[in-house]
Amino acid sequence: MEGIDIAHIRSQFPILNRTVWNKPLVYLDSAATSFTPQCVVDEITRVYTTCKANVHRGVHSLSQEATDLQEATRECVREFINASSTQEIIFTRGTTEAINLVSSSYGRLLENGDEIIVTTMEHHANIVPWQLLGSRKRIILRVVPIKKDGTLDLEAYQSLFNERTKLVAVCHVSNVLGTVNPIKDIIKEAHQYNVPVLVDGAQAISHIKVDVQDLDADFYAFSAHKMYGPTGVGVLYGKKHLLKMMPPYQGGGEMIGTVDFKKTTYAELPFKFEAGTPDFVGIAAFKKAIEFMQSIGIENIAAYEHELLAYATAEMEKIPNMRIFGTAPQKSGVVSFLIGNEHHYDLGMLLDKLGVEVRTGHHCAQPLMHALSIEGTVRASFAAYNTREEIDVFIAALKRVSAMLG
């Protein structure tokens, strides 16, 4: 494939050389977390061994260096998603915390009887924070159903708006079905009612070129660990005017202007939402992960993964009793399946014995499982370091497992 030097990419991931049960590793669980290239690991070591000093905490040289690294990542993220200002880039622990930030903070502005639109295909991280809000106030969740192929029912979506609708919270890409939602249209529709939209971008950001201004997204959340980066780091993008009117999420150091027992003022954006010491080492290394993706080109990654998905799907469809969940025309590199009535757990365990690492279970999307009338699926997901040869091993393993289970 043009634009992708797969051998060069793989050489940057030493973990790919390990074995599982004495079999070469075939890692097809990058939707849960992606592997991390050596440049990211090296940067973590470099920061720990040369300038691990707390950020925004003083005039000494080490603190200044660490601060510069963190803020360089903020600028890198801004450019990566084309936000208009670094004030709109808030570092969090991940997608989950980014969504909890919005639910806790923006949620304080909501009133009894207000409504939030979510969809059937949301990860629990984009459901439970809104339900928690509902335990403090009477907030009603309206749920967009899905069609047979795993696309959203957009007519139903349009019918859910009314004068009490205060937010739409929707994933860009489903972590189970792989469906790429028409997020720009979804946002346009909501904006006709002056309703802001939070996009859960956890499964999109490393697979699709994201331009928050072009999408006109009000909030966009994602995790570094799913984009070849370190664990414990994530981003909430928010439009400045919304972030400005939102109260702080957590209180502590960094997020204040002045503190007095009578009156405390808060810091300017983005620091107003960054209480306490962040994972500044991880944040520094996150820049290397973004640069890694940029060195390949996100469009090249997307095209390559799409080839892998198409190849895997075509081969899987040849296996008797294969049931694939999610057949949307626009899909990202995720394929969920079952074989006949075999339990997803048995399938996953046996695949593991053959060196193939896939995710099994409800994938933190139980309402979607209920809608599909199943308990769980097996999910294979792809990243830039996977190969057609690995898909061949996966398919051969699937055939063997299928035969073993009869």
Ligand code: 7TS
């Ligand atoms: N939203 C979506 C769509 C996700 O897929 C995930 C994680 C999250 C939010 C939460 O991200 P976190 O980084 O804050 O944990 N999804 C998965 C998965 O599909 N398998 O393991 C984690």
